[in-house]
Amino acid sequence: MTTAPKCTRVLWGNTTGWCASNIFAQRFDSTGALIGSEVMLNLVAPGPPFRGTPFAVLGDDLLALNVDRQLVRITPGGSVSQTPVGLYGHMASIGSQVLVAWNFFAQLQVALLTP
Numbered sequence: 001m002t003t004a005p006k007c008t009r010v011l012w013g014n015t016t017g018w019c020a021s022n023i024f025a026q027r028f029d030s031t032g033a034l035i036g037s038e039v040m041l042n043l044v045a046p047g048p049p050f051r052g053t054p055f056a057v058l059g060d061d062l063l064a065l066n067v068d069r070q071l072v073r074i075t076p077g078g079s080v081s082q083t084p085v086g087l088y089g090h091m092a093s094i095g096s097q098v099l100v101a102w103n104f105f106a107q108l109q110v111a112l113l114t115p
Contacts, residue, residue, distance in 0.1 A: 013060040016076065020055050025062050025074050039078045043067075056091040056098055058115060063098060065091060071098070073115055087111055 007019040007026075016035060019026045022043045027035040043066045056063045062074040070082040089102025089109075098113045 009055045011055055011057045011062065013057040013062075016060055018055075018057060018062045018074075020062060020064070027060075027076060036076075036078060039074050039080060041072065041074070041080070043072065054089065054091040054100075056093045058093045058096065058098060061115075063091065063093070063115060065089070065100065071113065071115055083115065085111075085113060087113075 006021060008021045011018045011020065017028050019028060022041065024038045024040055026038045029035055041064065043064060054065045060076045064072040065088050066072055067088060069084065069086050069088050071085045073081050073083070087100045087102065089100045092099045096114065098115060099110060100113060101108060101110045103109070
């Protein structure tokens with residue numbers, strides 16, 4: 001990427017990518033050129049076992065789970081919305097939904113969310 005700040009995650013959407021950390025998110029195109037300005041996130045990084053904020057991409061939107069158990073959605077235009085989901089764990093996008101998995105008393109728990 002051209003002048004990207006430190007990223008903890010690099011994710012690709014339909015037509016653009018995201019460079020993201022707990023503090024900011026920045027879009028980039030297929031050549032690595034930055035698009036628009038940084039979006040400040042100020043997500044609190046949890047301790048182990050997660051070692052960072054879980055991120056996923058849905059279409060060209062960046063999704064993150066924060067420690068307040070909210071799904072944070074950042075659009076390509078830079079708008080940020082938060083929806084309480086009551087979950088925190090690892091994420092993966094599946095079609096138009098998001099799979100969240102977490103450990104609860106040594107048992108794997110999963111939930112399928114529609115943002």
